[in-house]
Amino acid sequence: EDENLKIVTKKKNVYYDHETYTVDITNKTDYPIVLGDGTGEDEIAISVNEQLREETNINAVNVVLQPNESRTFTFVFEKYCDDGYAPQAMYFTDVRVLKSYSGTEETRQQELDNAVRRYSLILNFNVKD
16 A cells, blocks of 8 residues: 555465456545556566566556556466466556546547656565565
8 A cells, every 4th residue: 555556465376377366446536546457568467487477468457557446356367377476566657646547549648748756666565575
């Protein structure tokens, strides 16, 4: 949790070739917040063995929260259950707190230029080495 967001990992499901994370995210601001809309690289990812693995459905699932909105998302990451490595953290590499958000390519740069704040956030998992 920081001054803009509250993120709670509610559930993790492990499958042979991927993992899913159910996450509750709350926007604590009076501005729209974009965590992932498919316009950047590795916007939402997990770290496995010092490698970032991007959320596989980010282009289909826009992670955008309106002011003071709470939503639940399910993130999917490629990861084999028998690879011998546990994910170390979840990365939100381009958190954008914007004065306005239209979701269109034509206004994207103008919205970024007027951003209230832009930063990255790391959620460390409690994993034993």
